[in-house]
Amino acid sequence: MTVPENAAADRTPLRPVAAVHAITKRFGVTVALDEVSLEVTGGEVHALVGRNGAGKSTLVSVLTGLTPPDSGTVEFGGEPAPAIADREAWRSRVACVYQKSTIIPSLSVAENLFLNRQGLNRQGSGLISWDGLRRKARNLLDAWEVDVDVRVPAERLTVEQRQLVEIARALSHGSRFIVLDEPTAQLDGGAIERLFARMRSLRESGVTFLFISHHLDEVYEVCDTVTVMRDARHIVTSPVAELDKTALVAAMTGEATGLIEPSSDRSAPPEGSAPALQVSGLGLPGVFTDVSLTVAPGEVVGLAGSGGSGKMAVGEVIVGLRRAVQGTVEVGGVRPRPGSVPAALRAGVGFVPQDRHREGLVPDLSIAENATLTVPHRLGRFGFVGSRRRAALGAEAIETLTIKAAGPEQPVSALSGGNQQKVVMARALVSDPTALVLMQPTAGVDVRAKETLLGAASAAADRGAGVLVVSDDLDDLRPCDRVIVLFKGEIVTEVARGWTDHELIAAMEGIRD
Numbered sequence: 209m210t211v212p213e214n215a216a217a218d219r220t221p222l223r224p225v226a227a228v229h230a231i232t233k234r235f236g237v238t239v240a241l242d243e244v245s246l247e248v249t250g251g252e253v254h255a256l257v258g259r260n261g262a263g264k265s266t267l268v269s270v271l272t273g274l275t276p277p278d279s280g281t282v283e284f285g286g287e288p289a290p291a292i293a294d295r296e297a298w299r300s301r302v303a304c305v306y307q308k309s310t311i312i313p314s315l316s317v318a319e320n321l322f323l324n325r326q327g328l329n330r331q332g333s334g335l336i337s338w339d340g341l342r343r344k345a346r347n348l349l350d351a352w353e354v355d356v357d358v359r360v361p362a363e364r365l366t367v368e369q370r371q372l373v374e375i376a377r378a379l380s381h382g383s384r385f386i387v388l389d390e391p392t393a394q395l396d397g398g399a400i401e402r403l404f405a406r407m408r409s410l411r412e413s414g415v416t417f418l419f420i421s422h423h424l425d426e427v428y429e430v431c432d433t434v435t436v437m438r439d440a441r442h443i444v445t446s447p448v449a450e451l452d453k454t455a456l457v458a459a460m461t462g463e464a465t466g467l468i469e470p471s472s473d474r475s476a477p478p479e480g481s482a483p484a485l486q487v488s489g490l491g492l493p494g495v496f497t498d499v500s501l502t503v504a505p506g507e508v509v510g511l512a513g514s515g516g517s518g519k520m521a522v523g524e525v526i527v528g529l530r531r532a533v534q535g536t537v538e539v540g541g542v543r544p545r546p547g548s549v550p551a552a553l554r555a556g557v558g559f560v561p562q563d564r565h566r567e568g569l570v571p572d573l574s575i576a577e578n579a580t581l582t583v584p585h586r587l588g589r590f591g592f593v594g595s596r597r598r599a600a601l602g603a604e605a606i607e608t609l610t611i612k613a614a615g616p617e618q619p620v621s622a623l624s625g626g627n628q629q630k631v632v633m634a635r636a637l638v639s640d641p642t643a644l645v646l647m648q649p650t651a652g653v654d655v656r657a658k659e660t661l662l663g664a665a666s667a668a669a670d671r672g673a674g675v676l677v678v679s680d681d682l683d684d685l686r687p688c689d690r691v692i693v694l695f696k697g698e699i700v701t702e703v704a705r706g707w708t709d710h711e712l713i714a715a716m717e718g719i720r721d
């Protein structure tokens with residue numbers, strides 16, 4: 209993807225494409241941004257990192273004109289930002305590609321690119337010229353080398369394709385400054401490399417990126433400059449090459465102790481106990497074949513595989529989000545009705561779904577309500593949830609999972625992304641599950657919070673749960689007693705604890721020694 213000639217960006221070096229000065233933003237008693245100043249230079253990839261709740265999303269929201277700050281100013285190319293209501297003017301200066309798609313699923317790619325846009329070619333009658341619309345969309349995507357059929361409904365796009373379409377849409381509005389909010393969170397290794405290659409080539413053409421990620425390795429791989437935020441404040445901005453990882457983590461956490469790897473020191477599972485989870489001969493044509501695995505009480509087992517391995521589908525069948533065509537799932541000796549989440553929960557499953565926006569949380573409910581959604585029968589008689597008990601469980605979740613919140617009654621919509629993920633984990637744990645199934649459990653959580661979440665999973669195993677961690681994040685898999693590897697829908701190998709990164713990645717990519 210290179211900038212087409214007629215759209216070549218103005219590449220004045222070292223000019224701030226965007227700048228914020230002394231921005232303060234409060235939500236009630238919470239100070240989300242405290243006098244934050246930041247300049248983003250033209251043609252760089254600028255990382256924005258910080259722990260969950262540090263204020264990154266709020267800053268992006270101010271920088272894209274979605275949230276007016278309480279005080280402070282925003283500038284683009286040295287000029288004051290447009291009036292908040294002038295969306296078109298904002299869109300021509302800055303765009304954000306969010307983790308959650310802003311594309312309308314039922315509309316075609318072409319419609320998503322051009323509907324509601326001025327200059328849309330209408331016929332005399334006021335009707336839209338669909339041919340013209342498709343042609344324009346095709347030309348646009350061709351110009352940015354995005355190989356997607358503009359006629360298909362957007363819901364059929366992969367995450368990778370959707371991101372490219374959103375980037376192309378941003379560029380077509382004239383913006384040469386793009387914010388990528390955790391773009392790699394839902395991509396597999398190959399797609400991440402392709403995204404980085406595109407970012408590099410767009411950077412060469414003068415496009416500037418603000419890149420938000422909790423994967424610090426990615427900061428070193430693709431970014432030129434890094435800004436660290438902590439507790440609503442700007443801490444440091446530095447060339448990436450001049451800030452090593454220990455210093456970066458110290459800036460994020462405010463501690464000088466550096467990076468702590470998750471502990472891998474767990475006791476061996478007890479022998480001879482009945483399985484917490486038994487999966488036998490599971491099959492879903494075109495997705496996975498003949499998957500059998502057992503997780504003993506007290507055991508933590510990883511289920512790994514790269515994109516297209518089918519691992520998520522296996523996890524979703526176990527928790528009742530999908531139905532397999534062949535095979536069975538047993539939880540503590542009980543066989544829940546296939547394809548039913550309530551049945552799986554009743555049988556003793558606790559789970560963290562991959563997509564917390566879709567299956568995870570009810571945004572308007574409080575932390576305590578969300579954390580206890582699955583267990584009303586345990587909280588009071590006749591299904592009524594005792595509010596005191598619920599608040600206590602909410603407070604306990606805040607404490608054990610270090611959720612950054614005003615209190616258990618705060619709605620989850622007011623939490624940062626990483627803290628919402630912790631509430632999903634709290635909900636999975638609160639029912640004291642027999643089988644705990646965690647799908648990409650640390651997506652979007654910061655480096656320290658990862659330890660907390662994985663520690664909580666290990667603690668559940670110590671209490672007797674069988675834990676299945678479905679993930680391709682090596683940090684998630686490190687605390688596992690063993691890791692089962694799926695490749696193209698089949699179990700290809702199992703590696704015992706003590707694996708090397710190389711060994712596991714090779715297995716996930718289908719490379720056999």
Ligand SMILES: Nc1ncnc2c1ncn2[C@@H]1O[C@H](COP(=O)(O)OP(=O)(O)OP(=O)(O)O)[C@@H](O)[C@H]1O
Pocket residue numbers: 235236238239240258259260261262263264265266267612613621622623624625626627652
């Ligand atoms: N709409 C809101 N109402 C109340 N509080 C909010 C709202 N939006 C954000 N906050 C609070 O502002 C603070 C900063 O949150 P923000 O989402 O900007 O953090 P973040 O750095 O993006 O975190 P993460 O990495 O977890 O996404 C948090 O304490 C959060 O709870």
